[in-house]
Amino acid sequence: MxxxxxxxxxxxxxxxxxxxxxASDLKSVPSLAAEIQSLGSSLRDSDYNGRQALLRKARALVNALExxxxxxxxxxxxxxxxxxxxxxxxxxxxxxxxxxxxxxxxxxxxxxxxxxxxxxxxxxxxxxxxxxxxxxxxxxxxxxxxxxxxxxIPIIGDGYPCVLGGCFAAIAHLPAYLKRTDFVMPNSATDGPYQSAYNTKLNFFQYLQANPPWGEQFNHHMGGYRQGRPSWMDADFYPVQERLIAGADPSPESPFLVDIGANVGHDINEFLSKHPSAPGRLIMQDLPSIIGQIKPGSIDDRIERMEYDFHTEQPVKGARAYYMHSCLHDWPDDVCQTILAQVTKAMKPGYSKFLINENVIPSTEANWQTSGLDLMMMSLFSSKERTLKDWTRLLEGGGLRIVNVWEHGEGVEALIECELA
Ligand SMILES: C[S@@+](CC[C@H](N)C(=O)[O-])C[C@H]1O[C@@H](n2cnc3c(N)ncnc32)[C@H](O)[C@@H]1O
Missing domain, CATH: 1.10.10.10 (Winged helix-like DNA-binding domain superfamily/Winged helix DNA-binding domain)
Structure with missing residues (x-):
């Protein structure tokens, strides 16, 4: 030695x-090995939370042995x-x-x-x-x-080149950046660790789109990162029928669901396949460059594709539900407030809901996927994954009322159901 x-x-x-x-903690090894043996012998393929618990123990065993x-x-x-x-x-x-x-x-x-x-x-x-x-x-x-x-599979493999090329420099740069800025929390969407690392004035999305094929690879990555985890639109997560479809205007021209910042439409397409009886219009919105990347046949023809910048007036008024998935975490609070204002101005009081599909970090035992994503957000956008306190302050400050936070276990994004306050 x-x-x-x-x-x-x-x-x-x-x-x-x-x-x-x-070894970091040799004395814990026998008990961890025994727990792994016991949890592993009864694990079923469909038991997401049981598998997460076993993985936590398996990681603890590796940490203890190394x-x-x-x-x-x-x-x-x-x-x-x-x-x-x-x-x-x-x-x-x-x-x-x-x-x-x-x-x-x-x-x-x-x-x-x-x-x-x-x-x-x-x-x-x-x-x-x-x-x-x-x-x-x-x-x-x-x-x-x-x-x-x-x-x-592109939604798995393409994460590597676009994250290595379009994200890693900012993550590697974070310690030097924070040291230079006296360890102050980054809070600028236009002048933060990302811009410093890549020597650019562009934001993360603009930078990836300007450096093909990272933009398209990132779209695939977005299609993949939440696969295989419980989905809010499933019956045991959020009661879509009771909370959204019941009480919705059934006329074909009435907007039912607007997916804002939908990327290439994977979520709204999943929604339609799981709830084909949903009435009215289903609309997906993203920036023109993204809408132009939707592959023919990749989403149902019933879904309307709309070019839209969510910093500007929301053109679809009075929808049953406005939906945002993993968009608000990309922006610091001040920018989120302006994005929220465009949605709340379009919402119909007593009818429209705002559904936000994002992580709600628990006060203890944060999942590593969520805490890792939080630091990605800091490095890429000067933004963050939010706790319930953060969400409450942001949404209530934006004229919304949280009706319920629907959760489904460790490391799974929650569905924050809001109405106008
Ligand atoms: C992290 S991705 C999430 C995409 C999708 N909702 C999902 O969960 O897979 C954020 C999305 O916001 C879109 N976006 C960024 N800036 C935007 C803007 N100003 N207006 C509309 N969409 C925007 C990006 O193009 C990207 O598709």
């Missing part, structure tokens, strides 16, 4: 270097480079090739099929395999896994 330092002083408190070289040095190396070397190697693989078509039946398994043959440098592929694949995401079957020979097969 290579250890030279015996002791260092940190803020006057002696810390023995050996703590960085031993030494602090190993954890540091994992964070700073292994995980960033693994994400980068996967992004290269996605761009090069590596995982598509590997997923094909009868595909070559030897790196030389894979390289020949992809017209890639075998020595380069060898190094990338070795690390992806060492991290457990493709399977090594011999020297320079690999086969795909469930995970690497999933990378061939």
């Amino acid at each position: 290579g250890s030279t330092e015996k002791q260092v002083e940190t803020n006057g408190t002696p810390v023995d270097v050996s703590i960085a070289l031993k 030494t602090p040095r190993e954890t540091m190396i994992k964070h700073t070397w292994a995980e960033p480079t693994n994400a980068s190697a996967i992004a290269v693989g996605v761009e090069a078509g590596l995982f598509d090739l590997m997923a094909k039946e009868g595909a070559p398994t030897k790196v030389d043959d894979i390289a020949a099929a992809l017209k890639a440098d075998p020595a380069l592929l060898c190094r990338l694949m070795r690390h992806i395999s060492a991290m457990g995401y493709i399977k090594e079957i011999g020297p320079d020979e690999y086969e795909s896994t469930t995970f690497s097969k999933a990378l061939t």
Whole structure:
């Protein structure tokens, strides 16, 4: 075991270097292993919350077993480079090739099929395999896994190149930025860590769209990030029939649902497929560049596509429901207030609802997906994921009343149902 330092002083408190070289919490290992055994033996595929609880224990076991040095190396070397190697693989078509039946398994043959440098592929694949995401079957020979097969689906795979290229510089820049600004909370949507990292005056969305293919890849990423989690439009989450359809104006010209900042329409399309009896008009709105990227046949013809900037007057008045998913978290409070004002001015008192599908961070035991997204928001937009207190202050300050917050377990975005105050 290579250890030279015996002791260092940190803020006057002696810390023995050996703590960085031993398992972080060996005494917890037996009880964690036993809990994992017990939770794992009865887990059902459909049990989302049970699986989350088991994952929490499994992560705790890994943290307990790793030494602090190993954890540091994992964070700073292994995980960033693994994400980068996967992004290269996605761009090069590596995982598509590997997923094909009868595909070559030897790196030389894979390289020949992809017209890639075998020595380069060898190094990338070795690390992806060492991290457990493709399977090594011999020297320079690999086969795909469930995970690497999933990378061939654009809503899974495309997150890597666009996040690595269009987000990571801001995340890596955050410590230097905060140090330079005396650790003050970033709060400018137009002059924050993102603009500083990418040396741009554009906001995140504008920057991605200006740097193809990141814009389109980000649309796919948006289509993928909430897949497989409970959806607010399901019967055991939000009673769509009782709360929205009952009491809605049934005439065909009456607007029923307006999805504002809908991206390429994945949510409203899911809504229509799950609630085909919904009356009236279903409208999706986003910026012209996004509406232009909707692929023919990707959403139901009944859904109206509307170019709209949500900082301007809402053209659809008196809808049964206005809906925003993962849009308000992109903006600091002052900008959110102006976006909310456009919605509230269009709402019909006593009839219209405003449905906000966003994370509500709990006061304890925040899920890692939510806390991670919160720091992404800080780095990319100077914005945040909000607590209930944050939401209440924002929405009540914007002339709305929270009727109910519909929640469905750890790490799942809530549905905040609002009416005019
Ligand atoms: C984080 S994405 C969420 C998309 C979608 N609601 C979802 O959950 O998948 C935010 C969306 O806001 C859109 N957006 C950004 N600025 C906008 C603006 N000024 N007017 C309308 N949409 C905008 C983006 O194009 C993007 O589709």
